[in-house]
Amino acid sequence: MTYLRRKIDAFLEQWKNDSDKKPLVVKGPRQVGKTESIRRFGFANYDSVIEINFVEESKYKSIIEDGYSAASIVRNISLLDPAKRFIEGRTLLFFDELQEFPEIATALKFFKQDARFDVICSGSMPGINYQRIESNSVGYKTDFEMRSLDFEEFLWAKGYDNSLAGEMLAHLIEARPFTNIQHKVLMDVFLDYCALGGMPDVVRSYIDQNTFEGSLQTQRQLVLDYREDIQKYAEGLDKGRILNVFNHIPAQLAKENKKFQMSKVAKNARFKDYNGCVEWLEMAGMVNVCRCLSFPELPLKGNYEENKYKLYFGDTGLFIAMLDDEASEDFRTNRNLGVYKGALYECIVGEALVKSGCPLFYYKRENSTLEEDFFVRTQSSLVPVEVKAKNGTSKSLRTLIASDSYPDIHFGLKLTSGNVGFENSIFTMPYFAAFLLKRLLGACDKGEVAWFEKGQW
CATH class of the missing domain: 3.40.50.300 (P-loop containing nucleotide triphosphate hydrolases)
Structure with a gap:
């Protein structure tokens, strides 16, 4: 084996x-x-x-x-x-x-x-x-x-050595675009990773057989195993409620407003009735919880609203396995990351952040269109991260950077299907480099990033 x-x-x-x-x-x-x-x-x-x-x-x-x-x-x-x-x-x-x-x-x-x-x-x-x-x-x-394989470990499984991640990080640090062949190869491998996820049994079968055959069946069996774990180990809590939350994640991510709503899980359901269910799933590593900041400022710890969050799966491959057959087939056949109103993009980036050691936070201002997908930080700056399904304007990101109301924010990051670039205090990078984001921020703190210095913050 x-x-x-x-x-x-x-x-x-x-x-x-x-x-x-x-x-x-x-x-x-x-x-x-x-x-x-x-x-x-x-x-x-x-x-x-x-x-x-x-x-x-x-x-x-x-x-x-x-x-x-x-x-x-x-x-x-x-x-x-x-x-x-x-x-x-x-x-x-x-x-x-x-x-x-x-x-x-x-x-x-x-x-x-x-x-x-x-x-x-x-x-x-x-x-x-x-x-x-x-x-x-x-x-x-x-x-x-320990979690399922991240993209760097998947690259190792594909036969690439340590030098590739170092070379990719150098592109980010120098704001140096990937060549056409580099970008195409890495994006193709990344899309395979998104379809498979990082569960070892799924990845090993793909590597050994050089085919996706059987991967969906293995993923769906793993989902069944997770549900069995809930039934077996959820001591002191309502197992049915934990299962309800777990099963409703795909449908809630399919909404434009991806904030998890307990009222959609069961009729007249309230957060207090489900107290502990989300925490149980998070502690079990089955879900990643992205908490809503009270206000986009440092420090992040404790600066969030208890009952506002988004729920993503701990492994994107298992999320795809839980989609309806049409959406799952659309992704596997056409590599359409846009299924479920862009939820896959957020799941993929959120998973990469968690696996690299970054907690997940987002922000949505009440009675406003201002909303940002994720936030990370350097030693001195709060950094908004926008995940774009399509290359286009980044109104919320630009507002957060430009407004005096957010003094901890000096620059932003945008993840797209495109290449590396830096303009107007926004650094753009491809999805496949998301696993390097924490290392990039560490390089910023060490003064190793040329475009970071150009911002003069």
Whole structure:
């Protein structure tokens, strides 16, 4: 089976080489490649890998019966399976499907203090389960959040090396347009990525077979698996309401006003009736929540309205799989990103921002046409980001930059199907470069971006 190189690979190497490492908790939605990456890392770096899957091997839930000390847990694992070898300094203990047995997280403190064995825990962490894990192990673990492949990882899967992302970033920093062949090839690969999404099973099948055959069926099965997770793990909440919210996302994104409205989910539904449902889906990694700013100014943290947000899927490929057959076929056959009133554009860019570590915010002024899709920031500036379905005017973006009412905004970013350019304090870049946006902003802070300096802000 083809292994898909992931960004967690480099993180795991750094973690292992840390002389003061803490047990690692890798969290993320189901089937994004957590187990595969950890297992591969373990066999490449340790003499002994002891893997315990709490779903498949429920008998191991008894290993804490004598307490949470590392010694007692190791002893009980050895009693249950004497073939498992614990070699001090050369063993990785891998607890998988942690959401099935969050109690084991209490032991992480003692494994850190014991320091004889490296420990990694992994699982999809929806809702209350991860809150229990967090409270049981605070201060004694390192977290890593893993999602489906981003576009850079997809490029690796296609055979491109690290140098391509560096070259793409150089184009953005220098405001240097891509050549016609560069732009066409990257856009074609990007559209394939949009249709497939980043779920490893879908991408691997496409890479191995060089065809899209079977991808839609796999994506739809993954959607069914997500719905099953809701039914299984939504403790303390109304599972039916969480499912209703999840199922209504495509229809709500099809509206001109993409703000999520609970009143459309069920008759007479109110936000307070669905309290916790959106947070559960977000924590499970199933959706990306884009919150409405109270006002476009810094700081961003806490500067948003609790009951105003847009909901996007955590993986655009799964969103396309949930569209009606006609819209899904239109995209797959004609590469028509305009289906669902431009919602795909926003989903794609939102997904790229989240995977690069940027929280999602938008702004819509009451009783006005002023609205902006996303906001990011440098150290000193708030940066509006407009996602254009068609190359045209950017009235809201220009207003935000020019008006004295928004002193934190000095320039804007526009993502289009076109090429790189900078004019009137607006930097334009192609959709396929969205995964580089945070790196570009970091280069702005370091004074490495020529067009950023030209603005004299």
